[in-house]
Amino acid sequence: MKYVIIGNGIAGTNALESIRRFDPEGEIKVYGDETLPPYCRPMISHLLEGVVGPERLPVRSRDFYDKHRADAMLGQRICAIDADQKQVELPTGKTVSYDRLLLATGADPRPVDAEGTDLENIFFMRTEAQVRGMVKRLPDVRRALVLGGGLVGFKAAYGLLRRNIAVTMLIGSGYPLSMQVDETAGKMIQAVLEERGLEVRTGVSVAAFEGNGRVREALLSDGNRVACDMAVIGKGVSPAGRFLPADKIDMETGILVNSRMETSCPDIYAAGDIAECLDIARGYYRVNAIWPEAVSQGRVAGMNMAGIPTDYRGSVSRNVIRIFDLDVMSGGTLDDRDMDDTCRTVVFEDRRRRIYRKLVLKDNILIGFVLVGKIDAGGILASQVQSRMPVMLSDSELASVDLNFATIYSHARYGGTTHTEDAS
Amino acid sequence: MKQVIVSPRRCVGCMQCVVACAVAHSRSGDLPGALAESPRPNPRIHVGAGIYHEGFPNRCRHCNPAPCMAACLPGAIYRESKTDSVLVNPDVCINCASCAMACPYGVIRYRPDPLIRSGNTVAIKCDNCVARQHKGLDTACTEACKTGALVFGELDAAMKRETERVARSMTPGPEAWALHPETEPLLAHKRAIVNMNHQEEGRSSS
Numbered sequence: 276m277k278y279v280i281i282g283n284g285i286a287g288t289n290a291l292e293s294i295r296r297f298d299p300e301g302e303i304k305v306y307g308d309e310t311l312p313p314y315c316r317p318m319i320s321h322l323l324e325g326v327v328g329p330e331r332l333p334v335r336s337r338d339f340y341d342k343h344r345a346d347a348m349l350g351q352r353i354c355a356i357d358a359d360q361k362q363v364e365l366p367t368g369k370t371v372s373y374d375r376l377l378l379a380t381g382a383d384p385r386p387v388d389a390e391g392t393d394l395e396n397i398f399f400m401r402t403e404a405q406v407r408g409m410v411k412r413l414p415d416v417r418r419a420l421v422l423g424g425g426l427v428g429f430k431a432a433y434g435l436l437r438r439n440i441a442v443t444m445l446i447g448s449g450y451p452l453s454m455q456v457d458e459t460a461g462k463m464i465q466a467v468l469e470e471r472g473l474e475v476r477t478g479v480s481v482a483a484f485e486g487n488g489r490v491r492e493a494l495l496s497d498g499n500r501v502a503c504d505m506a507v508i509g510k511g512v513s514p515a516g517r518f519l520p521a522d523k524i525d526m527e528t529g530i531l532v533n534s535r536m537e538t539s540c541p542d543i544y545a546a547g548d549i550a551e552c553l554d555i556a557r558g559y560y561r562v563n564a565i566w567p568e569a570v571s572q573g574r575v576a577g578m579n580m581a582g583i584p585t586d587y588r589g590s591v592s593r594n595v596i597r598i599f600d601l602d603v604m605s606g607g608t609l610d611d612r613d614m615d616d617t618c619r620t621v622v623f624e625d626r627r628r629r630i631y632r633k634l635v636l637k638d639n640i641l642i643g644f645v646l647v648g649k650i651d652a653g654g655i656l657a658s659q660v661q662s663r664m665p666v667m668l669s670d671s672e673l674a675s676v677d678l679n680f681a682t683i684y685s686h687a688r689y690g691g692t693t694h695t696e697d698a699s
Numbered sequence: 700m701k702q703v704i705v706s707p708r709r710c711v712g713c714m715q716c717v718v719a720c721a722v723a724h725s726r727s728g729d730l731p732g733a734l735a736e737s738p739r740p741n742p743r744i745h746v747g748a749g750i751y752h753e754g755f756p757n758r759c760r761h762c763n764p765a766p767c768m769a770a771c772l773p774g775a776i777y778r779e780s781k782t783d784s785v786l787v788n789p790d791v792c793i794n795c796a797s798c799a800m801a802c803p804y805g806v807i808r809y810r811p812d813p814l815i816r817s818g819n820t821v822a823i824k825c826d827n828c829v830a831r832q833h834k835g836l837d838t839a840c841t842e843a844c845k846t847g848a849l850v851f852g853e854l855d856a857a858m859k860r861e862t863e864r865v866a867r868s869m870t871p872g873p874e875a876w877a878l879h880p881e882t883e884p885l886l887a888h889k890r891a892i893v894n895m896n897h898q899e900e901g902r903s904s905s
């Protein structure tokens with residue numbers, strides 16, 4: 276059996292491990308753009324922050340590919356595949372044939388439509404190489420501009436603030452992390468960042484970057500100017516599937532896969548940030564581009580490729596962030612567009628202790644939550660979202676900062692009357 | 700292999716296991732010494748109260764596969780095969796709390812700990828008393844438990860079923876990757892949309 280994996284991020288890496296576990300004989304080839312051993316992409320934000328060095332990023336050893344008897348050809352981007360001939364085309368023009376192919380190419384940052392983006396000190400923040408580049412420039416940086424208030428924009432701003440750099444953040448929506456949290460939590464996050472010197476501007480974008488070789492200033496869409504000696508573009512990502520034949524491989528936002536991680540094209544699988552699969556909480560197809568799902572999807576894809584039929588349950592978006600001394604965890608959906616009249620919301624707030632919890636239930640199944648403060652046992656809620664088990668807890672138990680597995684077990688043990696009203 | 704068998708119905712909520720666990724994870728190894736330590740030793744077992752205030756000993760199940768391990772960003776969580784324990788390497792842990800989000804039992808805490816020499820706040824969880832086990836001792840919580848709620852022993856088939864039943868009482872369990880009944884129709888619907896878009900594009904470009 277000849278396996279080819281395109282992309283050596285965490286999805287490709289886990290798939291490789293699964294394949295080798297179940298097929299000791301098969302020939303495995305891995306093609307990857309980045310040359311580092313498999314590394315932790317989320318940790319590039321810790322690298323920017325300065326709490327870890329580059330040596331901490333790899334999550335597998337240097338001899339990882341040798342140990343798994345895989346041929347790794349790194350430092351090149353595959354530019355085309357021929358699905359009829361079952362071949363991958365290398366940049367050199369050479370072709371390599373496969374029996375089973377995995378697409379694990381992740382996502383690429385979305386560019387901005389502004390003039391002057393080729394100036395120096397304007398960065399994307401997706402790879403360790405980009406962040407190493409940023410870190411090298413930090414000694415000369417006093418003011419930075421961050422475009423976008425999503426997860427990457429937020430992490431860029433946070434890392435730079437921790438380096439004592441003044442940061443201005445431009446966000447399209449009303450508050451940061453609007454894809455992850457609701458408005459109340461978003462404003463709490465914003466307040467903490469502003470206490471530490473972040474300046475937030477909403478509803479504006481950059482029309483042009485200016486400078487003499489190196490960025491010095493940004494001209495905003497409202498006509499204002501912002502001085503900056505570094506800019507980070509965090510305007511979201513798009514799945515890296517442009518090189519694929521769209522007539523053969525169904526793609527919406529990401530590549531559509533079934534529960535076996537199979538694409539619409541025979542013997543081609545997809546996993547990780549490039550894949551679009553069932554979102555368990557929302558009940559429709561969606562790309563949930565997070566690390567733990569990339570790990571799981573890679574594993575499941577690898578097992579199926581190696582002939583071990585395994586189904587993937589679908590994904591749940593979730594995130595946890597620590598901002599100075601504020602912890603925030605969210606999972607599932609809090610989006611108004613996902614709500615209907617079978618949904619109800621439970622809120623607990625203690626502003627003085629900076630605690631805020633909001634949970635959304637649909638037909639008594641937890642479909643989303645956000646916790647600000649006291650996040651340690653938040654996994655209990657995340658697993659409720661994943662399991663789609665009807666919630667037996669009362670509203671006050673569910674939203675309690677003392678939520679404990681004991682309560683859940685107790686309800687299961689004593690026959691589980693379903694509370695929809697607060698029992699206390 | 701001997702392991703900790705949890706029978707929650709026997710728990711009377713006396714908290715002896717919590718104290719024993721903290722002492723076992725202190726530098727001094729005895730109660731007066733442990734109380735004097737700074738930072739305070741952390742118990743890794745948590746006794747919660749149910750709806751009738753009955754006790755429930757909540758500790759790491761050392762799941763296999765372990766969701767915390769899959770979620771760990773820096774790869775700090777690993778399995779020690781000798782005792783089949785899921786452990787955290789404190790020198791690799793970055794305190795990101797990804798494991799908190801993954802643990803269906805909510806048994807991981809983030810605190811300074813006297814056993815963490817770097818002084819960093821890291822993920823603190825049950826380590827199955829591996830240090831004690833390697834010395835031939837039982838786990839501290841089972842040694843302290845007088846009611847049989849926590850027993851260190853061989854798991855027979857019946858007990859294994861009970862343990863799993865507890866684990867499943869509300870959570871899917873990490874291996875529950877069952878086919879979502881709705882996946883196929885949803886995918887078919889989505890594919891139909893993609894095909895329609897292709898046709899539209901074909902029409903508009905011709």
Ligand SMILES: Cc1cc2nc3c(=O)[nH]c(=O)nc-3n(C[C@H](O)[C@H](O)[C@H](O)COP(=O)(O)OP(=O)(O)OC[C@H]3O[C@@H](n4cnc5c(N)ncnc54)[C@H](O)[C@@H]3O)c2cc1C
Binds near residue numbers: 352430594
């Ligand atoms: C700054 C930042 C912070 C993040 N923080 C978190 C977090 O806290 N928690 C969380 O869960 N997730 C986080 N994420 C998301 C997480 O990193 C991704 O979900 C995860 O890395 C996806 O893994 P993957 O293997 O699917 O894709 P990737 O990691 O993108 O790997 C794909 C690889 O394939 C290569 N490639 C692409 N196209 C080709 C081609 N044509 N030929 C050859 N190689 C190719 C790419 O260069 C890349 O190396 C963060 C991401 C970023 C950027």
